[in-house]
Amino acid sequence: MKQAIRLGAGSGFWGDAMDPAMEMLEREPLDYLCFDFLAELTMALLQRQKNKDPAAGYVPDAIAYMKAMMPLAKRKGTRLVSNGGGVNVAAAARQIASDAAAIGLPDLKVGAVEGDDLLERMPELLASGTPLVNMDTGAANLADRAGDIVSANVYTDSSGIVQALAQGADVVIAGRVSDNAVYVGPAVHEFGWQRDANHADRIAAAITLGHIVECAAGCTGGMSSRFAEMPAMGRVGFPILELGANGDCTITKTQGSGGRVDCDTVKEHLVYEIGDPREYLMPDGVADFTTVRLAQQGDDRVRVTGIRGRGPTGLLKLVVGLRDGWIGESMAFFPWPNAYDRVMKARVTMLERFERLGLAADAVHFDVVGLNMLHGDAAPRMSPQDANQLPELGLRCAVRTRSAAEADKVRRAASSLWIMGPGGTSFGTPIKPRPVVSTWPTLIPAHWVRQRVTMVKP
Protein backbone atom coordinates (compact mmCIF):
# COMPACT_ATOMS: atom_id res chain seq x y z
CA MET A 1 0.00 0.00 0.00
CA LYS A 2 1.26 3.46 -0.89
CA GLN A 3 2.25 5.87 1.88
CA ALA A 4 1.55 8.97 -0.23
CA ILE A 5 -0.24 9.84 -3.44
CA ARG A 6 -0.28 12.85 -5.75
CA LEU A 7 -3.68 14.12 -6.85
CA GLY A 8 -4.05 16.94 -9.36
CA ALA A 9 -7.03 19.24 -9.73
CA GLY A 10 -7.97 19.30 -13.41
CA SER A 11 -11.09 21.45 -13.48
CA GLY A 12 -12.96 23.76 -11.15
CA PHE A 13 -16.19 24.11 -13.09
CA TRP A 14 -17.82 23.34 -16.44
CA GLY A 15 -16.21 25.95 -18.66
CA ASP A 16 -12.80 25.99 -16.96
CA ALA A 17 -9.70 26.07 -19.18
CA MET A 18 -8.31 22.66 -20.20
CA ASP A 19 -4.70 23.67 -20.86
CA PRO A 20 -3.66 23.92 -17.17
CA ALA A 21 -4.81 20.32 -16.64
CA MET A 22 -2.97 19.10 -19.73
CA GLU A 23 0.16 21.00 -18.66
CA MET A 24 0.00 19.35 -15.25
CA LEU A 25 -0.42 15.90 -16.75
CA GLU A 26 2.59 16.50 -19.02
CA ARG A 27 4.92 17.96 -16.37
CA GLU A 28 4.00 16.25 -13.12
CA PRO A 29 4.00 12.71 -11.82
CA LEU A 30 0.37 12.15 -10.78
CA ASP A 31 -1.52 9.16 -9.43
CA TYR A 32 -4.85 10.85 -10.08
CA LEU A 33 -6.17 13.81 -12.02
CA CYS A 34 -9.57 14.84 -10.67
CA PHE A 35 -12.22 17.03 -12.25
CA ASP A 36 -15.22 18.86 -10.82
CA PHE A 37 -17.63 19.94 -13.54
CA LEU A 38 -20.89 20.47 -11.68
CA ALA A 39 -22.59 23.39 -9.96
CA GLU A 40 -26.01 23.48 -8.28
CA LEU A 41 -27.64 24.79 -11.43
CA THR A 42 -25.85 22.42 -13.82
CA MET A 43 -27.97 19.36 -13.12
CA ALA A 44 -31.23 21.06 -14.18
CA LEU A 45 -29.53 22.40 -17.30
CA LEU A 46 -28.28 18.93 -18.22
CA GLN A 47 -31.67 17.39 -17.50
CA ARG A 48 -33.24 19.83 -19.96
CA GLN A 49 -30.74 18.72 -22.61
CA LYS A 50 -31.51 15.07 -21.90
CA ASN A 51 -35.24 15.72 -22.23
CA LYS A 52 -34.59 16.99 -25.77
CA ASP A 53 -32.12 14.22 -26.63
CA PRO A 54 -32.00 10.99 -24.58
CA ALA A 55 -28.33 10.53 -25.55
CA ALA A 56 -27.37 13.92 -24.00
CA GLY A 57 -27.29 15.04 -20.36
CA TYR A 58 -23.61 14.70 -19.53
CA VAL A 59 -21.05 17.51 -19.53
CA PRO A 60 -19.69 17.54 -23.11
CA ASP A 61 -16.39 19.02 -21.91
CA ALA A 62 -15.83 15.96 -19.73
CA ILE A 63 -15.76 13.76 -22.82
CA ALA A 64 -13.39 16.13 -24.65
CA TYR A 65 -11.07 16.24 -21.62
CA MET A 66 -10.95 12.45 -21.32
CA LYS A 67 -10.32 12.01 -25.04
CA ALA A 68 -7.45 14.49 -24.95
CA MET A 69 -5.87 13.12 -21.76
CA MET A 70 -6.48 9.36 -21.84
CA PRO A 71 -3.47 8.39 -23.98
CA LEU A 72 -0.87 10.21 -21.85
CA ALA A 73 -2.67 9.38 -18.60
CA LYS A 74 -2.72 5.68 -19.44
CA ARG A 75 0.98 5.75 -20.36
CA LYS A 76 1.92 7.53 -17.12
CA GLY A 77 -0.40 5.54 -14.89
CA THR A 78 -2.53 8.54 -13.95
CA ARG A 79 -6.17 7.69 -13.33
CA LEU A 80 -8.84 10.23 -14.30
CA VAL A 81 -11.79 10.82 -11.95
CA SER A 82 -14.65 13.22 -12.66
CA ASN A 83 -18.31 14.00 -11.97
CA GLY A 84 -18.89 14.93 -15.62
CA GLY A 85 -21.52 12.24 -16.15
CA GLY A 86 -24.20 14.72 -15.05
CA VAL A 87 -27.64 13.17 -15.49
CA ASN A 88 -26.54 10.60 -18.09
CA VAL A 89 -23.52 8.81 -16.71
CA ALA A 90 -24.10 5.67 -18.78
CA ALA A 91 -24.06 7.59 -22.07
CA ALA A 92 -20.94 9.49 -21.01
CA ALA A 93 -19.16 6.27 -20.07
CA ARG A 94 -20.09 4.65 -23.39
CA GLN A 95 -18.81 7.68 -25.29
CA ILE A 96 -15.51 7.68 -23.40
CA ALA A 97 -15.09 3.95 -24.03
CA SER A 98 -15.81 4.37 -27.71
CA ASP A 99 -13.35 7.27 -27.93
CA ALA A 100 -10.75 5.10 -26.20
CA ALA A 101 -11.20 2.35 -28.77
CA ALA A 102 -10.95 4.89 -31.59
CA ILE A 103 -7.65 6.30 -30.33
CA GLY A 104 -5.99 2.94 -29.79
CA LEU A 105 -6.66 2.22 -26.12
CA PRO A 106 -8.64 -1.03 -26.33
CA ASP A 107 -7.69 -2.09 -22.78
CA LEU A 108 -8.89 1.08 -21.09
CA LYS A 109 -11.43 0.52 -18.33
CA VAL A 110 -14.14 3.08 -17.69
CA GLY A 111 -16.06 2.98 -14.41
CA ALA A 112 -19.52 4.55 -14.39
CA VAL A 113 -20.89 5.62 -11.00
CA GLU A 114 -24.66 6.16 -10.85
CA GLY A 115 -27.35 6.38 -8.21
CA ASP A 116 -27.57 10.09 -7.38
CA ASP A 117 -30.48 10.75 -9.75
CA LEU A 118 -33.83 10.51 -7.94
CA LEU A 119 -35.97 12.16 -10.64
CA GLU A 120 -37.90 8.98 -11.41
CA ARG A 121 -38.37 8.21 -7.73
CA MET A 122 -39.73 11.65 -6.79
CA PRO A 123 -43.39 10.50 -6.68
CA GLU A 124 -42.35 7.75 -4.27
CA LEU A 125 -40.27 10.17 -2.18
CA LEU A 126 -43.08 12.75 -2.05
CA ALA A 127 -45.54 10.05 -1.00
CA SER A 128 -43.20 8.71 1.70
CA GLY A 129 -43.89 11.46 4.22
CA THR A 130 -40.25 12.65 4.22
CA PRO A 131 -40.63 16.39 5.10
CA LEU A 132 -38.43 17.74 2.22
CA VAL A 133 -38.29 21.19 3.83
CA ASN A 134 -36.55 23.79 1.65
CA MET A 135 -33.27 24.58 3.43
CA ASP A 136 -33.24 28.15 2.06
CA THR A 137 -36.83 29.24 2.61
CA GLY A 138 -38.28 26.83 5.17
CA ALA A 139 -41.13 26.01 2.77
CA ALA A 140 -42.56 22.50 3.09
CA ASN A 141 -44.97 22.30 0.16
CA LEU A 142 -42.83 20.63 -2.51
CA ALA A 143 -45.72 18.28 -3.33
CA ASP A 144 -47.73 21.27 -4.60
CA ARG A 145 -44.97 21.92 -7.11
CA ALA A 146 -44.58 18.30 -8.26
CA GLY A 147 -45.61 19.16 -11.83
CA ASP A 148 -42.72 21.64 -12.13
CA ILE A 149 -39.95 19.26 -11.07
CA VAL A 150 -37.27 18.95 -13.76
CA SER A 151 -34.38 17.38 -11.88
CA ALA A 152 -33.61 15.74 -8.54
CA ASN A 153 -30.04 14.86 -7.64
CA VAL A 154 -28.46 13.84 -4.37
CA TYR A 155 -24.95 14.89 -3.38
CA THR A 156 -23.50 11.42 -2.95
CA ASP A 157 -20.34 10.18 -1.26
CA SER A 158 -17.18 8.70 -2.76
CA SER A 159 -18.04 5.02 -2.19
CA GLY A 160 -18.97 4.41 -5.83
CA ILE A 161 -15.69 5.97 -6.97
CA VAL A 162 -13.79 3.77 -4.50
CA GLN A 163 -15.55 0.69 -5.88
CA ALA A 164 -14.80 1.64 -9.49
CA LEU A 165 -11.11 2.17 -8.67
CA ALA A 166 -10.99 -1.17 -6.85
CA GLN A 167 -12.29 -2.79 -10.02
CA GLY A 168 -9.39 -1.30 -11.95
CA ALA A 169 -10.98 1.69 -13.66
CA ASP A 170 -8.53 3.94 -15.54
CA VAL A 171 -11.26 6.53 -15.95
CA VAL A 172 -14.06 7.02 -13.43
CA ILE A 173 -17.08 9.06 -14.44
CA ALA A 174 -19.75 9.84 -11.87
CA GLY A 175 -22.92 11.91 -11.62
CA ARG A 176 -23.73 14.26 -8.74
CA VAL A 177 -21.15 13.07 -6.26
CA SER A 178 -20.00 15.89 -3.99
CA ASP A 179 -17.34 18.14 -5.49
CA ASN A 180 -14.70 16.79 -3.14
CA ALA A 181 -15.69 13.11 -3.52
CA VAL A 182 -13.48 12.99 -6.63
CA TYR A 183 -10.55 13.57 -4.24
CA VAL A 184 -11.81 11.60 -1.24
CA GLY A 185 -12.50 8.48 -3.36
CA PRO A 186 -8.92 7.96 -4.55
CA ALA A 187 -7.58 8.53 -1.01
CA VAL A 188 -9.98 6.02 0.56
CA HIS A 189 -9.12 3.52 -2.17
CA GLU A 190 -5.32 3.91 -2.01
CA PHE A 191 -4.96 4.02 1.77
CA GLY A 192 -7.63 1.45 2.59
CA TRP A 193 -9.36 3.84 4.99
CA GLN A 194 -12.45 2.32 6.59
CA ARG A 195 -15.57 4.35 7.15
CA ASP A 196 -15.28 4.10 10.94
CA ALA A 197 -14.38 6.33 13.89
CA ASN A 198 -10.68 5.44 13.57
CA HIS A 199 -10.54 6.92 10.09
CA ALA A 200 -12.97 9.85 10.51
CA ASP A 201 -10.15 12.38 10.92
CA ARG A 202 -8.36 11.15 7.81
CA ILE A 203 -11.53 11.22 5.71
CA ALA A 204 -12.24 14.71 7.11
CA ALA A 205 -8.73 15.69 6.00
CA ALA A 206 -9.40 14.45 2.47
CA ILE A 207 -12.74 16.30 2.43
CA THR A 208 -11.03 19.51 3.55
CA LEU A 209 -8.18 19.16 1.07
CA GLY A 210 -10.65 18.33 -1.70
CA HIS A 211 -12.55 21.49 -0.77
CA ILE A 212 -9.36 23.56 -0.96
CA VAL A 213 -8.44 22.39 -4.46
CA GLU A 214 -11.83 21.64 -6.03
CA CYS A 215 -12.10 25.09 -7.68
CA ALA A 216 -8.67 24.54 -9.25
CA ALA A 217 -7.09 28.02 -9.64
CA GLY A 218 -9.22 29.22 -6.71
CA CYS A 219 -6.37 28.27 -4.34
CA THR A 220 -3.45 29.15 -6.61
CA GLY A 221 -4.07 32.87 -6.96
CA GLY A 222 -7.42 33.02 -8.74
CA MET A 223 -10.17 35.20 -7.19
CA SER A 224 -7.51 36.61 -4.89
CA SER A 225 -7.64 39.82 -2.88
CA ARG A 226 -3.93 40.03 -3.76
CA PHE A 227 -4.69 39.82 -7.49
CA ALA A 228 -2.15 42.54 -8.31
CA GLU A 229 0.77 40.45 -7.03
CA MET A 230 -0.28 37.13 -8.58
CA PRO A 231 2.09 36.31 -11.46
CA ALA A 232 0.95 35.20 -14.94
CA MET A 233 -2.63 34.29 -14.04
CA GLY A 234 -3.43 33.59 -17.69
CA ARG A 235 -0.95 30.70 -17.43
CA VAL A 236 -1.96 29.76 -13.89
CA GLY A 237 -1.00 26.36 -12.50
CA PHE A 238 -3.71 24.17 -11.02
CA PRO A 239 -3.13 22.73 -7.54
CA ILE A 240 -1.69 19.35 -6.58
CA LEU A 241 -2.23 17.45 -3.33
CA GLU A 242 0.68 15.37 -2.02
CA LEU A 243 -1.42 13.39 0.42
CA GLY A 244 -0.09 11.01 3.04
CA ALA A 245 -1.84 7.94 4.43
CA ASN A 246 -2.25 9.74 7.78
CA GLY A 247 -4.17 12.61 6.16
CA ASP A 248 -1.33 15.14 6.29
CA CYS A 249 -0.69 16.87 3.02
CA THR A 250 1.34 19.37 1.05
CA ILE A 251 -0.42 21.57 -1.49
CA THR A 252 1.63 22.69 -4.47
CA LYS A 253 1.04 23.40 -8.17
CA THR A 254 2.40 22.57 -11.61
CA GLN A 255 6.08 23.45 -11.89
CA GLY A 256 6.85 26.42 -14.10
CA SER A 257 3.25 27.65 -14.13
CA GLY A 258 1.72 31.01 -13.18
CA GLY A 259 -0.10 31.87 -9.98
CA ARG A 260 1.07 31.10 -6.46
CA VAL A 261 0.48 28.76 -3.54
CA ASP A 262 1.00 30.29 -0.11
CA CYS A 263 -0.81 30.24 3.23
CA ASP A 264 -3.05 33.12 2.18
CA THR A 265 -4.12 31.62 -1.17
CA VAL A 266 -4.99 28.44 0.73
CA LYS A 267 -6.85 30.37 3.45
CA GLU A 268 -8.79 32.26 0.80
CA HIS A 269 -10.17 29.05 -0.60
CA LEU A 270 -10.62 27.31 2.75
CA VAL A 271 -13.21 29.96 3.67
CA TYR A 272 -14.94 29.87 0.27
CA GLU A 273 -18.65 29.07 0.14
CA ILE A 274 -18.88 27.40 3.54
CA GLY A 275 -21.31 27.68 6.43
CA ASP A 276 -20.21 27.03 10.00
CA PRO A 277 -16.50 26.18 9.62
CA ARG A 278 -16.69 23.71 12.52
CA GLU A 279 -19.29 21.68 10.64
CA TYR A 280 -18.42 21.30 6.98
CA LEU A 281 -21.09 18.75 6.13
CA MET A 282 -20.35 16.38 3.29
CA PRO A 283 -21.76 12.98 2.37
CA ASP A 284 -18.39 11.38 3.22
CA GLY A 285 -18.24 12.96 6.68
CA VAL A 286 -18.05 16.19 8.65
CA ALA A 287 -14.84 18.24 8.69
CA ASP A 288 -13.88 20.84 11.28
CA PHE A 289 -12.07 23.59 9.37
CA THR A 290 -11.07 25.29 12.64
CA THR A 291 -8.57 22.44 13.21
CA VAL A 292 -6.61 23.05 10.02
CA ARG A 293 -2.96 24.04 10.53
CA LEU A 294 -1.06 25.68 7.69
CA ALA A 295 2.68 26.22 7.25
CA GLN A 296 4.67 27.54 4.31
CA GLN A 297 7.22 24.91 3.25
CA GLY A 298 9.08 26.79 0.55
CA ASP A 299 8.02 28.38 -2.71
CA ASP A 300 4.54 27.30 -3.78
CA ARG A 301 4.33 24.63 -1.09
CA VAL A 302 1.98 24.74 1.89
CA ARG A 303 1.82 22.01 4.53
CA VAL A 304 -1.69 21.21 5.81
CA THR A 305 -2.02 19.16 8.98
CA GLY A 306 -4.10 18.60 12.10
CA ILE A 307 -7.53 18.20 10.49
CA ARG A 308 -10.21 16.64 12.66
CA GLY A 309 -13.73 15.53 11.90
CA ARG A 310 -16.41 12.94 12.39
CA GLY A 311 -18.43 10.48 10.36
CA PRO A 312 -21.36 11.35 8.10
CA THR A 313 -24.67 12.53 9.58
CA GLY A 314 -26.86 9.97 7.82
CA LEU A 315 -28.63 12.71 5.90
CA LEU A 316 -27.86 13.64 2.31
CA LYS A 317 -28.55 16.87 0.45
CA LEU A 318 -31.06 16.55 -2.35
CA VAL A 319 -31.40 19.43 -4.79
CA VAL A 320 -34.66 19.48 -6.72
CA GLY A 321 -34.85 21.70 -9.81
CA LEU A 322 -38.23 23.35 -10.50
CA ARG A 323 -39.46 25.15 -13.59
CA ASP A 324 -40.22 28.60 -12.25
CA GLY A 325 -41.01 31.25 -14.84
CA TRP A 326 -38.75 33.53 -16.84
CA ILE A 327 -36.32 36.43 -16.42
CA GLY A 328 -36.10 39.31 -18.88
CA GLU A 329 -33.17 41.71 -18.65
CA SER A 330 -31.94 44.89 -20.32
CA MET A 331 -28.99 47.28 -20.13
CA ALA A 332 -28.55 50.77 -21.52
CA PHE A 333 -25.74 53.28 -21.04
CA PHE A 334 -25.63 57.06 -20.84
CA PRO A 335 -22.84 59.65 -21.26
CA TRP A 336 -21.71 62.76 -19.41
CA PRO A 337 -23.00 65.42 -18.99
CA ASN A 338 -25.84 64.65 -16.60
CA ALA A 339 -25.54 60.88 -16.99
CA TYR A 340 -27.43 60.36 -13.73
CA ASP A 341 -30.40 62.47 -14.87
CA ARG A 342 -30.45 60.51 -18.13
CA VAL A 343 -30.58 57.22 -16.19
CA MET A 344 -33.48 58.43 -14.05
CA LYS A 345 -35.43 59.67 -17.08
CA ALA A 346 -34.84 56.37 -18.91
CA ARG A 347 -36.11 54.47 -15.86
CA VAL A 348 -39.36 56.44 -15.84
CA THR A 349 -39.72 55.94 -19.59
CA MET A 350 -39.30 52.18 -19.22
CA LEU A 351 -41.94 52.08 -16.48
CA GLU A 352 -44.31 53.97 -18.81
CA ARG A 353 -43.56 51.44 -21.55
CA PHE A 354 -44.26 48.56 -19.13
CA GLU A 355 -47.65 50.12 -18.46
CA ARG A 356 -48.44 50.50 -22.16
CA LEU A 357 -47.29 46.93 -22.87
CA GLY A 358 -49.35 45.63 -19.93
CA LEU A 359 -46.36 43.87 -18.36
CA ALA A 360 -47.41 41.24 -15.83
CA ALA A 361 -44.35 40.69 -13.63
CA ASP A 362 -43.75 39.03 -10.26
CA ALA A 363 -40.93 41.52 -9.61
CA VAL A 364 -39.23 44.45 -11.37
CA HIS A 365 -35.68 45.39 -10.42
CA PHE A 366 -33.54 48.37 -11.49
CA ASP A 367 -29.84 49.01 -10.90
CA VAL A 368 -27.73 52.03 -11.74
CA VAL A 369 -24.62 50.52 -13.31
CA GLY A 370 -21.63 52.33 -11.87
CA LEU A 371 -23.36 53.24 -8.60
CA ASN A 372 -25.15 50.33 -6.95
CA MET A 373 -25.51 47.30 -9.22
CA LEU A 374 -23.12 45.06 -7.26
CA HIS A 375 -23.63 46.21 -3.67
CA GLY A 376 -27.15 47.63 -3.63
CA ASP A 377 -28.01 49.22 -0.29
CA ALA A 378 -24.41 48.72 0.90
CA ALA A 379 -23.03 51.05 -1.78
CA PRO A 380 -22.36 54.58 -0.54
CA ARG A 381 -24.97 57.02 -1.81
CA MET A 382 -23.66 59.64 -4.18
CA SER A 383 -25.49 62.95 -4.63
CA PRO A 384 -27.18 63.47 -8.01
CA GLN A 385 -24.90 66.48 -8.54
CA ASP A 386 -21.77 64.34 -8.11
CA ALA A 387 -23.22 61.42 -10.11
CA ASN A 388 -24.01 63.79 -12.97
CA GLN A 389 -20.29 64.56 -13.25
CA LEU A 390 -19.30 60.92 -13.87
CA PRO A 391 -18.13 60.06 -17.41
CA GLU A 392 -20.88 57.47 -17.88
CA LEU A 393 -23.54 55.43 -16.09
CA GLY A 394 -25.86 52.56 -17.02
CA LEU A 395 -29.38 51.43 -16.28
CA ARG A 396 -30.00 47.74 -15.81
CA CYS A 397 -33.50 46.30 -15.55
CA ALA A 398 -34.49 42.72 -14.73
CA VAL A 399 -37.99 41.31 -14.31
CA ARG A 400 -39.38 37.97 -13.27
CA THR A 401 -42.43 36.78 -15.19
CA ARG A 402 -44.44 33.61 -15.71
CA SER A 403 -43.98 33.43 -19.51
CA ALA A 404 -41.27 34.09 -22.09
CA ALA A 405 -43.55 36.53 -23.91
CA GLU A 406 -43.94 38.67 -20.77
CA ALA A 407 -40.19 38.61 -20.11
CA ASP A 408 -39.56 39.74 -23.68
CA LYS A 409 -41.45 42.97 -22.94
CA VAL A 410 -38.36 44.17 -21.08
CA ARG A 411 -36.29 43.81 -24.22
CA ARG A 412 -38.99 45.66 -26.15
CA ALA A 413 -39.28 48.47 -23.61
CA ALA A 414 -35.51 48.89 -23.55
CA SER A 415 -35.41 48.93 -27.34
CA SER A 416 -37.91 51.79 -27.28
CA LEU A 417 -35.25 53.85 -25.50
CA TRP A 418 -33.35 53.97 -28.81
CA ILE A 419 -35.61 56.81 -29.89
CA MET A 420 -37.86 57.60 -26.93
CA GLY A 421 -34.95 57.77 -24.50
CA PRO A 422 -32.63 60.57 -23.43
CA GLY A 423 -30.01 61.76 -25.89
CA GLY A 424 -26.90 59.60 -25.93
CA THR A 425 -28.69 56.36 -24.94
CA SER A 426 -26.62 53.41 -26.14
CA PHE A 427 -26.92 49.62 -26.01
CA GLY A 428 -24.97 46.48 -26.66
CA THR A 429 -26.80 43.50 -28.09
CA PRO A 430 -30.27 43.07 -26.57
CA ILE A 431 -30.56 40.24 -24.06
CA LYS A 432 -32.94 37.33 -24.73
CA PRO A 433 -35.31 36.14 -21.97
CA ARG A 434 -34.12 33.07 -20.09
CA PRO A 435 -36.11 30.33 -18.34
CA VAL A 436 -35.74 30.05 -14.57
CA VAL A 437 -35.10 26.76 -12.85
CA SER A 438 -35.26 27.40 -9.14
CA THR A 439 -33.56 25.01 -6.77
CA TRP A 440 -35.16 23.37 -3.75
CA PRO A 441 -32.37 22.10 -1.50
CA THR A 442 -33.46 19.65 1.17
CA LEU A 443 -32.19 16.75 3.30
CA ILE A 444 -33.19 13.11 2.96
CA PRO A 445 -32.16 9.95 4.82
CA ALA A 446 -29.18 8.28 3.16
CA HIS A 447 -31.04 5.01 2.59
CA TRP A 448 -32.82 6.59 -0.39
CA VAL A 449 -29.59 6.43 -2.34
CA ARG A 450 -27.83 3.31 -3.57
CA GLN A 451 -24.83 3.88 -5.82
CA ARG A 452 -24.20 1.54 -8.72
CA VAL A 453 -20.92 0.94 -10.48
CA THR A 454 -20.71 -0.41 -14.02
CA MET A 455 -17.46 -1.14 -15.81
CA VAL A 456 -17.60 -0.24 -19.48
CA LYS A 457 -15.02 -1.52 -21.96
CA PRO A 458 -14.25 -0.08 -25.38
Next chain:
Amino acid sequence: MKNDQPLGANTRRIADIAYVRSGDKGDVCTVGLIARRPQDYDALRRSVTPGAVHALYGSWVKGEVACHRMDNIQAVVVVMQGALGGGATQTLRLDQTGKSLGHALLRLPVLEGTKAPGDTP
Protein backbone atom coordinates in the same frame (compact mmCIF):
# COMPACT_ATOMS: atom_id res chain seq x y z
CA MET B 1 -23.58 52.24 10.19
CA LYS B 2 -23.95 55.17 7.85
CA ASN B 3 -21.73 53.89 5.07
CA ASP B 4 -22.07 57.08 3.05
CA GLN B 5 -20.49 59.22 5.75
CA PRO B 6 -16.75 59.80 5.61
CA LEU B 7 -14.76 58.23 8.40
CA GLY B 8 -12.27 60.12 10.53
CA ALA B 9 -8.77 60.47 9.11
CA ASN B 10 -7.41 57.85 11.53
CA THR B 11 -10.21 55.34 11.18
CA ARG B 12 -9.25 52.16 9.39
CA ARG B 13 -11.69 50.16 7.32
CA ILE B 14 -11.85 46.36 7.13
CA ALA B 15 -10.28 46.77 3.67
CA ASP B 16 -7.11 47.92 5.45
CA ILE B 17 -6.77 44.80 7.60
CA ALA B 18 -8.43 41.86 5.81
CA TYR B 19 -8.62 39.83 2.61
CA VAL B 20 -12.06 38.76 1.42
CA ARG B 21 -13.54 35.81 -0.49
CA SER B 22 -17.24 35.85 -1.31
CA GLY B 23 -19.59 33.26 -2.79
CA ASP B 24 -22.98 31.55 -2.58
CA LYS B 25 -24.94 28.50 -1.50
CA GLY B 26 -28.50 28.88 -2.73
CA ASP B 27 -29.85 32.15 -1.33
CA VAL B 28 -27.04 32.33 1.23
CA CYS B 29 -24.06 34.60 0.65
CA THR B 30 -21.00 33.34 2.50
CA VAL B 31 -17.98 35.57 2.96
CA GLY B 32 -14.57 34.81 4.43
CA LEU B 33 -12.64 37.74 5.89
CA ILE B 34 -9.01 36.89 6.63
CA ALA B 35 -6.83 39.11 8.80
CA ARG B 36 -3.75 40.12 6.83
CA ARG B 37 -1.70 40.20 10.05
CA PRO B 38 -2.46 38.06 13.13
CA GLN B 39 -2.39 41.19 15.33
CA ASP B 40 -5.45 42.56 13.51
CA TYR B 41 -7.58 39.46 14.08
CA ASP B 42 -9.15 40.73 17.33
CA ALA B 43 -10.10 44.01 15.68
CA LEU B 44 -11.57 42.11 12.74
CA ARG B 45 -13.75 39.97 15.04
CA ARG B 46 -14.81 42.96 17.06
CA SER B 47 -15.79 45.00 14.01
CA VAL B 48 -17.69 42.41 11.98
CA THR B 49 -20.89 41.58 13.87
CA PRO B 50 -24.37 40.57 12.67
CA GLY B 51 -25.66 44.02 13.64
CA ALA B 52 -22.99 45.84 11.66
CA VAL B 53 -23.56 43.55 8.66
CA HIS B 54 -27.33 44.10 8.68
CA ALA B 55 -26.93 47.87 9.00
CA LEU B 56 -24.53 47.89 6.04
CA TYR B 57 -26.60 45.83 3.60
CA GLY B 58 -30.09 47.08 4.52
CA SER B 59 -32.77 45.43 2.38
CA TRP B 60 -30.20 43.45 0.40
CA VAL B 61 -29.75 40.97 3.26
CA LYS B 62 -33.15 39.79 4.46
CA GLY B 63 -32.30 36.86 6.72
CA GLU B 64 -30.19 35.94 9.70
CA VAL B 65 -26.47 36.76 9.77
CA ALA B 66 -23.90 34.62 11.60
CA CYS B 67 -20.23 35.51 12.13
CA HIS B 68 -18.11 32.40 12.75
CA ARG B 69 -14.57 32.71 14.10
CA MET B 70 -11.62 30.72 12.79
CA ASP B 71 -8.83 31.34 15.29
CA ASN B 72 -6.56 28.89 13.45
CA ILE B 73 -6.31 31.09 10.36
CA GLN B 74 -7.37 34.42 11.91
CA ALA B 75 -10.51 34.62 9.83
CA VAL B 76 -14.19 35.41 10.28
CA VAL B 77 -16.75 33.62 8.12
CA VAL B 78 -19.89 35.72 7.60
CA VAL B 79 -22.93 33.70 6.58
CA MET B 80 -25.84 35.83 5.37
CA GLN B 81 -29.23 34.18 4.78
CA GLY B 82 -31.66 35.57 2.23
CA ALA B 83 -28.86 37.65 0.78
CA LEU B 84 -28.95 36.94 -2.94
CA GLY B 85 -32.42 37.93 -4.06
CA GLY B 86 -33.58 34.30 -4.12
CA GLY B 87 -30.34 32.60 -5.16
CA ALA B 88 -28.34 32.20 -8.35
CA THR B 89 -31.03 30.79 -10.58
CA GLN B 90 -33.86 33.15 -9.58
CA THR B 91 -32.23 36.41 -8.58
CA LEU B 92 -32.75 39.60 -10.57
CA ARG B 93 -29.33 40.85 -9.56
CA LEU B 94 -26.34 40.79 -11.90
CA ASP B 95 -24.05 39.28 -9.23
CA GLN B 96 -26.00 36.05 -9.20
CA THR B 97 -23.56 34.07 -7.12
CA GLY B 98 -22.50 36.74 -4.65
CA LYS B 99 -18.90 36.87 -5.88
CA SER B 100 -18.89 40.63 -5.43
CA LEU B 101 -21.44 41.15 -2.65
CA GLY B 102 -19.09 40.24 0.22
CA HIS B 103 -16.59 42.88 -0.84
CA ALA B 104 -18.93 45.52 0.60
CA LEU B 105 -17.94 44.27 4.07
CA LEU B 106 -14.55 45.87 3.44
CA ARG B 107 -16.30 49.22 3.98
CA LEU B 108 -17.04 48.56 7.64
CA PRO B 109 -14.98 50.71 10.01
CA VAL B 110 -12.47 48.95 12.26
CA LEU B 111 -13.42 49.25 15.94
CA GLU B 112 -10.09 49.69 17.69
CA GLY B 113 -9.07 48.64 21.16
CA THR B 114 -12.08 47.12 22.89
CA LYS B 115 -12.89 43.52 23.67
CA ALA B 116 -14.40 41.35 20.93
CA PRO B 117 -17.79 39.72 21.59
CA GLY B 118 -17.38 36.41 23.40
CA ASP B 119 -14.04 37.33 25.00
CA THR B 120 -13.72 36.54 28.65
CA PRO B 121 -12.57 39.55 30.65
